[in-house]
Amino acid sequence: MKRWIVLVLLLSLCLSLSCNQNSGLKQMTIGVSFETLQTEYWVAGFEAIKSELKKRDIAMLEAIADGDANRQLEQVNNFIARGVDGIIAVPKDAKTIIPMIKAANAANIPIVLYNRPADKTDAKSVAVVADNPGITKATVEYMCEQAKKSGKKYKALLLMGDLGDINAIGRRDGFEAAVKGYSDIIEVVARVPTEWNQEKALAGTTNALQAHPDINFIFTSSDFLFPSIISALKNAGKYKKIGEDGHVLMGGFDGDATAYQMLKDGYLDADGVQNVYFESEAAVQAVLDLKAGKTVTDVIRDPGFVIHQGNLNEMSAKMWGAQVKK
């Protein structure tokens, strides 16, 4: 045992000396901490940041917290101990990120929050977020216009996210603002709180369709809930293409590969798309600007866009879900 330890010690010393000799060529390093990689959107965002950093010859340290805020705190502390040049984080939630921002501030390391802003705090960070209310409102307004053209009355179902998440609140508010202007033709009969959980989305949609079999307008606050919605609609015999009798007007938010396929196949009417490429580029640029001492606005908004049957060919090149699909 003793001989082993001495051997490893000597080997380590030799190797660390050789590493130290190369340390004069220090490459800029950014720590990227994601709360989860459980949905396509987060994977696409993660890959987009990785390729953006590679493009700029910046090394990346990655950490996935697996939904655990404490683990994320430890990982961010690891980045700080390593002396990274900047941190990009997708927070577990708006509150638990605050001690991490404070720790980064104390170490004078710029920190940028990707897609989820922090709660109100004195700690300094920059957030790159989609214009959730704006993109949702535009998407739902397009759906409402389609409804108006049909001349029919509509009963609507809204699938909300986790209302502790400011993005979910923004999307709910965008939906409510849009349908308010069409109250003569659209009545919202069910609002399902999914807490970003596919099982809850399936149970909630099934229950809503049983209580209101005449639901013919569905909007989901995230595309990753579409498989649950499709399953519930199929069970109720209501999953029909646009133009077919009994088609349910459908819209979503994110722009993932499932939504793209549904648009292509003619089942989905419209989708609000977060521009992952814009957000990742803006996040990296913000870290570099902060590092360089430049002033950066607290919130950088991704204006996003609406993709629908009318502009599918034209806009699909910008839709990240379409690129993932390729």
Next chain:
Amino acid sequence: MKAFSKQTLNINRLAAPQSAIRNPQSIAAGLCLLWFLASIPFTPGLTSSNNISNIFSNLLPLLIVATGQTIVLITGGIDLSATSVMALTSVMGALVMSGDQGLLGGSAWAVPAGIAAMLVAGALIGWLNGAAITRLGMPPFIVTLTTMMFFSGLAIWLTKSKTIYNLPPAFNAIGKGSLFFIPYALLVTALLVVAAHVLLSRSLAGRWLYACGHNARAAEISGVPVGWTLTLAYVCSGVCAAVAAVLYTGRLETGSPVLGQRLLLDVIGAAVIGGASLFGGRGKIVWTMYGVLFLTLIDNTLNLAGQSHFTMMMVKGGVILLAALLDVLRRRGQ
């Protein structure tokens, strides 16, 4: 004669691995040292004072909850509810202390009352587990699995899935403040770990815990109050989980209904890597300390070396599996 030779050969075959695996402490300590030294060349910043302090700050709460788990494992049981105790006590404390919605928010009594509520809740859940196992004769696995589900659900229901912020600064300081350069978390952990070590190695109750783990029936015949002893183990585990929740919640400045949800494998894994037996009757707090240190080192070094999350999960899973295999080999050798 032939049969005798064959038997002798088998014994000789077993002798070598047995000698290598009989001392869990040296294996766990050796693993920590080897991993640390071997990681130095590939992990920039590993030996910096900031990072060493970071490693210790990360391992303290995990060590507390693994200490409770070790006591339960020694009795031959398992406590799967430890992480849900952490989540529930985290939100209970926050519901008492929070300046936004806490029962005693803003009061001078908020912090002591909040911590007391957390510890009492942890002890009560531990007692409930112990009572179900000893009085109703239910298996520890199913009892603690169901209490894990129940109390995790209760934590989410109490908060409607929301995290609770605006906790008193005095409480948050327990998680990340220090007294004359000594972190409060270190003081709390040292106190609890020493108490657990004394309980196991210097007290009659400690001997009873090991006796129950070796053979509960024989222990009962020898006059050990088996029911009381097993209940004590689960109460210790509940209290340890609650103390860990105090540190985690203070560090995050937030009461969370999903606190520690993904920590269970680390908790049990640390105790097993340290040499605590899944079959009972074996384990020491010092051994568990090495197990916790090893898992924390894996997280820290792979993270600093830029390894992916999936690599970390595979390495940790592999190490815990090997530790469980060693446990089986030790048992066969007994």
